[in-house]
Amino acid sequence: MTIPSGTAAVIAPYDGDGPYPRAFARQGWRTVAVVPEHRLRPPAYRIAPIPAGYAGTVVHRGVRQTVKALRALGVSAVVAGSAEGIEAADRIAWQLGLPGADPASSPLRYDRGAQAARLSRAGIPALRGIRTTSPAAAVAWARTCPLPGYLLAPAVAGIPVEPVECADALQINSSWPVMRHAAVRYSGSAHLVLTELPSRPQYTVQTVTRPGPDGRPEHVVTGVWEDARSGHGRPDPAGPLSSDSRPARTLTLRTTRVLDALGVACGPATTRFAYRAGDEPLLVYSLAAPVVTPADEALRRTTAVHLVAPRMKPL
Known part of the structure; x- marks a missing residue:
């Protein structure tokens, strides 16, 4: 066509x-x-x-x-x-x-905390966590939800600020000022999210959404990538998954539910999940923009393949 x-x-x-x-x-x-x-x-x-x-x-x-x-x-x-x-x-x-999404719900398409709350209301499993500007509130939540580890990140996804793993309240408090400064610098927002530490492995699902014949959004998965973890803690691409593989099928179905819940109506999106066979996929974040992630950039450097271009087909 x-x-x-x-x-x-x-x-x-x-x-x-x-x-x-x-x-x-x-x-x-x-x-x-x-x-x-x-x-x-x-x-x-x-x-x-x-x-x-x-x-x-x-x-x-x-x-x-x-x-x-x-x-x-x-x-x-x-x-x-x-x-x-x-x-x-x-x-x-x-x-x-x-074609576009409802402006009244824009934060659902970039804010980790807003996304987790929306998925919870929709009955879709999400990472446990808190979105706040207060380190005291974050520590209080962690004490009511004791876990082996936590992840501290800017509420705004898709900015060049790496999340930090925290083992306890001391590390949450010590990491907070630096993370807050970076979040404000790159997003203008001081809101951070503290969540349970996502399991490994993690996956990146790339999609393009277009209005269907009946006007409803149709989400087309253009690629599912498994992320390895490099020595510096960033996600590096382990390679694309076959669309027939069990993880790809599971994540494709979950991505469709997530994008519907978040009101993605048009255009490219990058969605990351923590998923282990036998468990429910848990959303790490979804971003309704073809932003180059560390995994995208690492792949481009090593293979000259760009993950963004396939998502940029005009609507």
Whole structure:
């Protein structure tokens, strides 16, 4: 099937020379970068250069002004270029009358704490944990839920801040200031999540969601990857799984339920699970943006294969 050409707006692409323009260009589309003005950016990106490779750039100062500019450019698709772009992408797509998720529920598509709470209400098993700005509250929760270990991470997923494993209250307290500083620097939010330590192995599921014939979202899994753990603790890709393998089938079914619960309606998403055969898959996070994860980047360096491009097919 030939995909008609068009113009896509990529909201807050903070990765410099990222994959978005090239991936869309392969499908005959041009891209426009929508870059928030400096005061609206997280501190780490306030002096970031204008991304390269885009046909044009729109400075985002407010939704109404941005929508007017994008409408004049004939934009017919909107995607988030980073975790920070998800809320703006939802609002802009909504105002343009383009396929997109409900702006009222945007945090469900990037916030670990909001996701866990939503899955719990939907009856889908999730990691036990707490989302808070208070280390005292986190320690109090850990004392009511004694576990072999905990994971401390920014509430906002998809930012370049590695979670930290904590064994006890002392490590939670000592790790908190550094993690909070990093979270604020890269996301603008001081909220952290403390969860049970996810089991190994972990998996990354890549998807593209499009409106189906009946208008309901259809989630297409484009890849399932098992992550190995390197010596520095980051996930490295162990390789793609066959779609016929038991883990891939199990994770595909669970991903569909999770994306439905989180209101993912359109575009690419990266979803990570902790899963061991015989147990329920537990969501680590889901991000409704084709952000390059450490696993993506490690694979690109070692094999020249990019995991993002297959997810960037225009809608």
